[in-house]
Amino acid sequence: MEEIFISFLKDKVNLIENELDKAISEYKTSPLFPAISYSLKGGGKRIRPVLLLASYSSFKDDVEKALPVSVSIELIHTYSLIHDDLPAIDNADTRRGRASLHKVFGEDIAILAGDALLTLSFENLAKVTSFNEKIVLRCIRELSINIGINGMVGGQVMDVMTTPQDATEEVLYYIHSKKTGSLMKTAIKIGGILSEIDDEVLNKLESFGDKIGLTYQILDDIEDSKNSKEDESKVTFPKLFGMEKSKEIATNLLNESLSVIESVSLKNDLLKSFIYYLKSWIS
DSSP states (O other): OHHHHHHHHHHHHHHHHHHHHHHHHTTTTSTTHHHHHHHHTSOOOOHHHHHHHHHHHTTOSOGGGGHHHHHHHHHHHHHHHHHHHSTTTTOOSEETTEEOHHHHHOHHHHHHHHHHHHHHHHHHHHTOOSSOHHHHHHHHHHHHHHHSTTTHHHHHHHHHHOOGGGOOHHHHHHHHHHHTHHHHHHHHHHHHHHHTOOHHHHHHHHHHHHHHHHHHHHHHHHHHHHTTOOOTTSOOHHHHHOHHHHHHHHHHHHHHHHHHHTTSOOSSSHHHHHHHHHHTTOO
């Protein structure tokens, strides 16, 4: 079943890469362009924009219409990674096997490149003309709420403030559901907003996104723990619950997400396939 999502992912990545190039192309003469380009060419899977396209494709056929919106999600994701790697936060020297942006261009340019990508995301959204203006405004509102103080940034703040010694189950769930889960949930929900589905279905899509987003981070923590890449200063599910319990929590969340998505009438099995794609990570 996971092959459906994998095939969709492979098919759409090049489209997303081309759309990212278009989004930054008019800024080639900017002193920031080399840093922005370096960060966007870092070899990410593009899971978040692909999830937006998968969600949209679950209700509509004209998937390329949603490409510019999906790219705004990736611009925000990239900005968040740049800032996460900074010395004041995670102090990471590498990202995806390459030197972190601040190691190549300096901390000052890395901060500004992150700021620029965040702003560019909303500029890119505001330029979208393939959807009704009210729909675009709704997407902007949804995105800004979920990446802000009570969303992704809020999770990052709690992550910075919490040590493994004073972590609780409640805090850990909050960090992961906000820091990682919020953007994934938003990508899935915006796919539904663009499709103009009714609120009942949209609420189910949001619930599905909540569970999937949290699971994704748990599985990432498990993978880092297996490969001895775990940051000792960070709070993770394997640290708090142990490896087997973390796998059990992830499996339960995936089963719950399957129940949610099976209650929605969809054109295809893309979102269902993503569940099995994540299940294949658990061993």
